[in-house]
Amino acid sequence: MSLHGDALDSLRGWSAPTSEQDVVRRRYVAHLEARPDAMTRECRPDHLTASTLVLSADHTHVLLTLHAKARRWFQFGGHCEPGDTTLAGAALREATEESGLADLVLDPVPVQLSEHAVPFCGSGPGGPVHHLDVRFVTVAPADAHHEVSDESLAVGWWPIDALPDPDPDLVELVALGLARVA
Structure with missing residues (x-):
């Protein structure tokens, strides 16, 4: 299965934790259905990204x-890369690369979806770039040592x-992540 197929299957089958999150889920699914390139940064103005909240x-x-x-x-995250085969795998790769933590085990079920403009990624014919972020959670080992x-x-x-900078989106992500691992 392709990364695009994995993302579509994952989000079609995801039980959103709130009605607001389900509205976002439906938007992501519609975007994936309409755009075969939705997983690439070349898909403008919107493309999917993957990120991970790392809990102690x-x-x-x-x-x-x-x-x-x-x-x-x-939280750690970013663009999907050509070698990624799953959304969860992309999120884990990003968390590992950006944190230096090698022994992370990712929960493969998304915890939050967040659509947001990303001004530093430029703009194009459709306006500013928007990341359609799919967020996961992991718990770091007790002896974890991070790097920059x-x-x-x-x-x-x-x-x-x-x-x-307790942005409401991050506060919600932390709450949803804690609920998922509890």
Whole structure:
């Protein structure tokens, strides 16, 4: 199965945690059905991306990256690559590359979908680029040691109740991630 097929199957079968998330799920499915290139960054203005929320072993902290281009704290993630065969695999690859954590085991069920404009990715005929992000969760081993990648200015653990720049989307992601691993 192709990455596109995996994404379509995963999102068609996903039980969204809220009615708002189900509206977003239907939009992603319609986009995938209409665009065979939906998994590539060349698909403009919208394309799917994959990301991972990394929770501490005791579920009290999240590991976030200070994104070099956005200059904001986020979960790990980004564009799907030609070698990716599943959305979950793309999310795990991104988390591993950006965090330096090698022993992550990803829950293969998405926890949140987030559509957002990405000004630093430019714009095109359809306006600014939008990432249709599919978000997953993993729990880091207790002895995990992270590193800073070329895409980050910093990587650090944050208490779940004291997130930096607590964007409502990130707050919801943390809540949904915790509920998924509980």
